[in-house]
Amino acid sequence: MAERIRIRGARIVDPATGRDERGDVLVEDGRVAAPDGTVSGALELDAEGLVLAPGLVDLHTHLREPGREDKETVESGCRAAALGGFTAVAPMANTDPIADTAAVIHEVRALGIRAGLCDVVPVGAITRGLEGESMAEIGEMVEAGVRMFSDDGRSVPDARVLRNALTYARAFDGVVIAEHCEDASLTEGGQMHEGYHSSSLGLAGRPRESEEIVVARDLAVARLTGGRLHLCHLSSAGSVEMVRRAKADGLRVTAEVTPHHLVFTDEELLTYDTNFKVNPPLRTTEDREALRAGLADGTIDAVATDHAPHAVEEKEAEFDQAPPGTIGLETALAAVLTHLVEAGAMSLPRAVEAMSTAPAGILGLGDHGGPIEPGRPANLVVFDPAAEWAVEAPFASRSRNSAFLGRTLRGRVIHTLYRGELVVADGKAQR
Amino acid sequence: MNKHLLSIHDVTAEDIVRVLDTAESFREVGTRVIKKVPALRGRTVVNLFYENSTRTRISFELAAKRLSADVINFTTSGSSVSKGESLKDTALTLQAMGADAVVIRHSSSGAPLTLTRWVKGSVLNAGDGTHEHPTQALLDLYTMREKLGRLEGLRAAIVGDVLHSRVARSLSFALVKMGAEVTLVGPPTLIPADAPAWGVQVSYDIGSVLPKLDVCYMLRVQRERQRQQYFPSVREYARLFGLTTERVGMLPESCLIMHPGPMNRGVEIDSDVADLPRSVIEEQVTNGIAVRMALLYLLLGGSGSEGGVDG
Numbered sequence: 001m002a003e004r005i006r007i008r009g010a011r012i013v014d015p016a017t018g019r020d021e022r023g024d025v026l027v028e029d030g031r032v033a034a035p036d037g038t039v040s041g042a043l044e045l046d047a048e049g050l051v052l053a054p055g056l057v058d059l060h061t062h063l064r065e066p067g068r069e070d071k072e073t074v075e076s077g078c079r080a081a082a083l084g085g086f087t088a089v090a091p092m093a094n095t096d097p098i099a100d101t102a103a104v105i106h107e108v109r110a111l112g113i114r115a116g117l118c119d120v121v122p123v124g125a126i127t128r129g130l131e132g133e134s135m136a137e138i139g140e141m142v143e144a145g146v147r148m149f150s151d152d153g154r155s156v157p158d159a160r161v162l163r164n165a166l167t168y169a170r171a172f173d174g175v176v177i178a179e180h181c182e183d184a185s186l187t188e189g190g191q192m193h194e195g196y197h198s199s200s201l202g203l204a205g206r207p208r209e210s211e212e213i214v215v216a217r218d219l220a221v222a223r224l225t226g227g228r229l230h231l232c233h234l235s236s237a238g239s240v241e242m243v244r245r246a247k248a249d250g251l252r253v254t255a256e257v258t259p260h261h262l263v264f265t266d267e268e269l270l271t272y273d274t275n276f277k278v279n280p281p282l283r284t285t286e287d288r289e290a291l292r293a294g295l296a297d298g299t300i301d302a303v304a305t306d307h308a309p310h311a312v313e314e315k316e317a318e319f320d321q322a323p324p325g326t327i328g329l330e331t332a333l334a335a336v337l338t339h340l341v342e343a344g345a346m347s348l349p350r351a352v353e354a355m356s357t358a359p360a361g362i363l364g365l366g367d368h369g370g371p372i373e374p375g376r377p378a379n380l381v382v383f384d385p386a387a388e389w390a391v392e393a394p395f396a397s398r399s400r401n402s403a404f405l406g407r408t409l410r411g412r413v414i415h416t417l418y419r420g421e422l423v424v425a426d427g428k429a430q431r
Numbered sequence: 432m433n434k435h436l437l438s439i440h441d442v443t444a445e446d447i448v449r450v451l452d453t454a455e456s457f458r459e460v461g462t463r464v465i466k467k468v469p470a471l472r473g474r475t476v477v478n479l480f481y482e483n484s485t486r487t488r489i490s491f492e493l494a495a496k497r498l499s500a501d502v503i504n505f506t507t508s509g510s511s512v513s514k515g516e517s518l519k520d521t522a523l524t525l526q527a528m529g530a531d532a533v534v535i536r537h538s539s540s541g542a543p544l545t546l547t548r549w550v551k552g553s554v555l556n557a558g559d560g561t562h563e564h565p566t567q568a569l570l571d572l573y574t575m576r577e578k579l580g581r582l583e584g585l586r587a588a589i590v591g592d593v594l595h596s597r598v599a600r601s602l603s604f605a606l607v608k609m610g611a612e613v614t615l616v617g618p619p620t621l622i623p624a625d626a627p628a629w630g631v632q633v634s635y636d637i638g639s640v641l642p643k644l645d646v647c648y649m650l651r652v653q654r655e656r657q658r659q660q661y662f663p664s665v666r667e668y669a670r671l672f673g674l675t676t677e678r679v680g681m682l683p684e685s686c687l688i689m690h691p692g693p694m695n696r697g698v699e700i701d702s703d704v705a706d707l708p709r710s711v712i713e714e715q716v717t718n719g720i721a722v723r724m725a726l727l728y729l730l731l732g733g734s735g736s737e738g739g740v741d742g
Contacts, residue, residue, distance in 0.1 A: 191540075194624075195625055196625040196628045198623075198625075199623035199624070199625040199626060199628070199629070200600065200604075200625075200628075200629065201540060201541065201562060202540040202541075202559070202560050202561035202562030202563065202597060202600060203540050203541070203560075203561075203562075204561070271544065272540070272541030272544050272545055313517060313519075316517065316518075316519050317517065317518065318518060318537065318539035318541070318542045318545060319539060319540060319541045319542075319545070320539045320540065320560070321539060
């Protein structure tokens, strides 16, 4: 392993400092070093025409281990993450066993350290068994390194339980309660967004109001408690508007959106392709435009993948039998570059901020998200914003249920440096 | 014609006329002593039924047999399906056995379309979930055209649980395609909010709709919907939306009464009404065989030299 790496001539995009200029970056002993001076024995990487940015951070990943190692392992998921330019991921708690105790958190973290491809920062369950009834041992999980708690896959159904979690979590600096916003009574049996397409496809709907009801309630409970709330994978225009107002009112709330909600609409369901079956569902063009605008203006803070690997045989089933979810780690950056930056919906620095600096801030990860300055841990990504590629299986992920399968995207990760180590070089994972 | 019949969206208005015309020439076959033509001799038709439906399965079976095809019935009970075999593996097995056409009935919307990924032959949707039942719609159109002489400009009401009805979807799309005026009638909980985008009208008042109709099409209403709180009671449903003897008096003399079966006598339709001469429910069944013969014949491209219709 080269101990010194010099990256030459890249466009350095560092939202933490507002820097956006051509330059060199020197990495030494795992950290960014002063780029001037002659350093002998450095591995020289020509980055003319490439972008260098702080490594991406994913707030919302399903790594499936422990429990469903056939779909993904911490190692395979981390490799997919590294290839996608991520240097930190936050795996959700819905594993088997569920990550509702410090013991499971320790196990997942240890698997991440062993893989050594990116930081693995587990999300803990808010309630025991994700059952929505009694609070899990949040304090013990905080001691084990957890910064975000979520019952992802479902909302905390009881406002009192959510109130207590938001209030209790105030005892711990920087701890965030994250919510999956869907009212279960309105989504029961639902397969896709409720609208014209669901009516003619004969698939039961999940109306956008099922999300908005929970967003409205959660914002009210956040107001009541002064707690720190994060809203996962927003999908509806109405939700974006509520978050915008809540932020203007000074509530401590952040929000994320997935690449697939930023790119696709419910029209994709016309072929009953189960790779487009996701929760919350893909909605209409109007919703998608509101999500794009919300991400551009900062109402939505971050892009998060909701990387959700599923076995081939599960996704090849009848539509209503297939589990919801799409993988996303390996396509997230390219999807955002192609459909938002190139399409003119936002600047490249804002895209990098939404995929790195902002999520690092939400998780309180001081080692990630920049600034790219001497002495800082060298968690960096170098990508070619112009490189076109076709999304096809196999992936580094053990699963291949990608909504982007068969699509052409622009923007390819060339190198990923994780704590100064070149874990991805020339687009290839190095371990 | 498309290779498959998965949805009414797969056929054009011209295709529909061709199907109905072809069915007309096949219907005579059912009146013969030997009810058989050699049009599909040597071809294999598989009836793949994941849901119990004796009437639709028998109708397809008779249609294929009258065309001299070899018919294999593959139903959920007693097959590998009940042992948990996936749709894909079942499809690959049928493919390996050389099925020329697969007629599929499934409780999941979209299953017939998914099936087309794995079988090379034609796929006919015999009803999928709450999506479509295109052959039912075509046999209904056949019956309407036969009895009323036209489809264009017909005023039809489809009454009942449209939300969960694959028949209502296919029939709405088909009637709109042929230039008929369709009104969906039922409690607002059982009419999709986006149904007007199908090109139909919506009414919650059956009394205001009946006097203008050429066709009054009643849908089966499952008692289970009451438990799911779509309406307060079966009694109230029958009062507000049932086709009672009293309401039949509001229909024009020439108006047909139709039902895809099986009926819930006393719920959506009074027993006496079902047995009226203007109720063409049994004709629907008879015509179903001829229409399905026509569809199999057209989709499988029955060769002329083998004798076809006149053989």
